[in-house]
Amino acid sequence: xxxxxxxxxxxxxxxxxxxxxxxxxxxxxxxxxxxxxxxxxxxxxxxxxxxxxxxxxxxxxxxxxxxxxxxxxxxxxxxxxxxxxxxxxxxxxxxxxxxxxxxxxxxxxxxxxxxxxxxxxxxxxxxxxxxxxxxxxxxxxxxxxxxxxxxxxxxxxxxxxxxxxxxxxxxxxxxxxxxxxxxxxxxxxxxxxxxxxxxxxxxxxxxxxxxxxxxxxxxxxxxxxxxxxxxxxxxxxxxxxxxxxxxxxxxxxxxxxxxxxxxxxxxxxxxxxxxxxxxxxxxxxxxxxxxxxxxxxxxxxxxxxxxxxxxxxxxxxxxxxxxxxxxxxxxxxxxxxxxxxxxxxxxxxxxxxxxxxxxxxxxxxxxxxxxxxxxxxxxxxxxxxxxxxxxxxxxxxxxxxxxxxxxxxxxxx
Ligand SMILES: Nc1ncnc2c1ncn2[C@@H]1O[C@H](COP(=O)(O)OP(=O)(O)OP(=O)(O)O)[C@@H](O)[C@H]1O
Ligand SMILES: [Mg+2]
Numbered sequence: 089x090x091x092x093x094x095x096x097x098x099x100x101x102x103x104x105x106x107x108x109x110x111x112x113x114x115x116x117x118x119x120x121x122x123x124x125x126x127x128x129x130x131x132x133x134x135x136x137x138x139x140x141x142x143x144x145x146x147x148x149x150x151x152x153x154x155x156x157x158x159x160x161x162x163x164x165x166x167x168x169x170x171x172x173x174x175x176x177x178x179x180x181x182x183x184x185x186x187x188x189x190x191x192x193x194x195x196x197x198x199x200x201x202x203x204x205x206x207x208x209x210x211x212x213x214x215x216x217x218x219x220x221x222x223x224x225x226x227x228x229x230x231x232x233x234x235x236x237x238x239x240x241x242x243x244x245x246x247x248x249x250x251x252x253x254x255x256x257x258x259x260x261x262x263x264x265x266x267x268x269x270x271x272x273x274x275x276x277x278x279x280x281x282x283x284x285x286x287x288x289x290x291x292x293x294x295x296x297x298x299x300x301x302x303x304x305x306x307x308x309x310x311x312x313x314x315x316x317x318x319x320x321x322x323x324x325x326x327x328x329x330x331x332x333x334x335x336x337x338x339x340x341x342x343x344x345x346x347x348x349x350x351x352x353x354x355x356x357x358x359x360x361x362x363x364x365x366x367x368x369x370x371x372x373x374x375x376x377x378x379x380x381x382x383x384x385x386x387x388x389x390x391x392x393x394x395x396x397x398x399x400x401x402x403x404x405x406x407x408x409x410x411x412x413x414x415x416x417x418x419x420x421x422x423x424x425x426x427x428x429x430x431x432x433x434x435x436x437x438x439x440x441x442x443x444x445x446x447x448x449x450x451x452x453x454x455x456x457x458x459x460x461x462x463x464x465x466x467x468x469x470x471x472x473x474x475x476x477x478x479x480x481x482x483x484x485x486x487x488x489x490x491x492x493x494x495x496x497x498x499x500x501x
Contacts, residue, residue, distance in 0.1 A: 138173045138184035141195065145295045154296025155263045156248050161188055162295060168193075180373075185303055192303035192362075193292050198273035200297065205268040206261070215261050221246055228271055229281065234379045235345070237281060245271060245280055248294055269297045275372040287339060288375075289359075289368055304359025304368055307444075320494055323449045327491040330430060330445055332367035333358060334484055337421045340369075346377040349417060351402040353424045355444070374400050378417065386415040394472060401428070403472045420474035426461035426483075427471065454490065457483050 105112060146163035148154035161167035170187040174194060182197040206215050216224060225242045229235055237245075244250055246267060254260040270276045276299045279291040289301035307329055336358075341347035350357075352374035359370045369375065376384065384399050391397050391406035397413035398404075401424045404414045432443030445458060461479050463471035475483075 135171060135173050135184075138171045138182070138195075141182045141184065141197070141298070142171060145298055148296040152259075153262060153265075154298075155259065155266050156294035156296065156298075158188070158193075158293035158298075158300050159295040162186070182298070186300075188292075191292070193300040194289075194303050195298050195300050196275060198270045198276055198297045198299065202269045202272045205265050215264060218246075221264060225267075225271060229277065232274065232277065232380065233281075233377050234383070235281070235377060241281060245277075266294065266296055270294060270299060273299075274375065275299075275301075278372045278375060285343075286366075287336075287343075287368065288372060289370060302361070304361060304370055307355055307358055307360065320449070320497060323447055324491060324494045326444050326447065327487055327494060328365075329358075329367075331484070331487050331491060332360070332365065333425055333429065334422070334487065336367045336369065337425065341421065344377065346379060348375055348377055348421075349381045349402050350375055350421050350424070351381065351400040353401050353421070353428055355429055358429075374402075381417050382415055385413050385417055388413045395470070403470065405472055418472045418474065422461060422480060422483075423464070423471060423474050426458050426475070427463070430458050431462050449494075451490065454486055457486060 142162060145154060145159065149159040149163050158168065168186045168188045170185075172185050174183045174185050180196060181200060182195060185192055185194045187193075206213050208214065222239070222242045225245050226237055229237050229242075229245075246264075247253070248263055248267060254263055271280075276291070276294075279288045279299075279301055282288055283291055289304060292300045292302060294300070308325055337350075340350070350369055352371060357369060357371045358367055360367055381399065381402050385397060385402065385404045388397060388399070390411040391413050392408070392411065394403070394405050397406050401419075402417045403419045404417055406413055428443070430443045430445040432446050433441040445454065457479065461475040461483055463473075464475045464479065465471070465473045467473065
């Protein structure tokens, strides 16, 4: 009965649709499959996915398995709303934003392949003592970043609520499980260790394996990068953005015990603090202090060519005799920024998509410094050398100079 109704409906379709019914059904099928895989591989994300994560968080919270300051506002009193999916082509399991008392926050998940903290001894569930947990926290930070944290910092990291010591044994054990998962995540760990420095995105709260950081405004003009005719105001914005990026890099390199290397640089990974002039780096997965990145590079597989010695944007060279990568990262944050952000996307040494500072207004002198900065020794192929202090200074000074003159011109006209 149902089938014959469908047949009747199909036969009544206008001639064109009826005639091409098999092609149309096949196209629909292909489109739906494509849509499914686009979502599955995170090429597109829908708010439904973000809500699925909220649901998961709240289920864990209801079962007493998720502890943290954003659980209750998210799950019991709906204080966090306006949930929006954020990850476009994302490799992370979850990146979505929400609003909490007019503050926008971005939720991310900590790495999911972490084994439990507890173990079984003759059928009895065992947890580390507080002292053991503290040493474990310090060991994790040392292994990941080659940084020795103070006892106070370790203590701060071993609690989810800094002012509150959980006395209920079961709840504390659950808290330890949550922290254990969170601290294996680079992003969480860096934001948590350096929370007082206000250089990495501020950590605003956690709930189980999820953590929330401050929302950073994307860099303006991102969508209009291909425009060739633009006004002076836009040129001034680009210059100011470039200055902020250079200042951020300077701070990351010179205000810590060791310089930090940003190994996954793209424009979307820079964001501005709300209404502020401060720039921050958003994606901390590929951010490591120099000695830690050197160890990562040293442990790369045997190499034949220099291109085998790369950890995302952090590059080193291959010793062809020993087939080992050199144990030092050879390029620098500024080199990558000049190459990928300021100059633009290149292919065979030709700029294909102009970068932030490549516009019709770009003076020849700035273009020349940018080329030296991106490739200081005029290497063929990818540059593996870092620009020296002299280029760094010249670049910063010329950016300031042009920005000031453009801004003055703008106010005088
Ligand atoms: N704190 C934040 N503030 C504003 N936007 C953010 C924030 N964190 C992430 N985003 C947005 O979500 C995007 C994906 O985030 P992130 O880079 O951390 O995830 P990812 O899985 O590494 O994605 P991708 O593979 O695209 O780099 C970012 O490019 C940025 O646009
Ligand atoms: Mg990223």
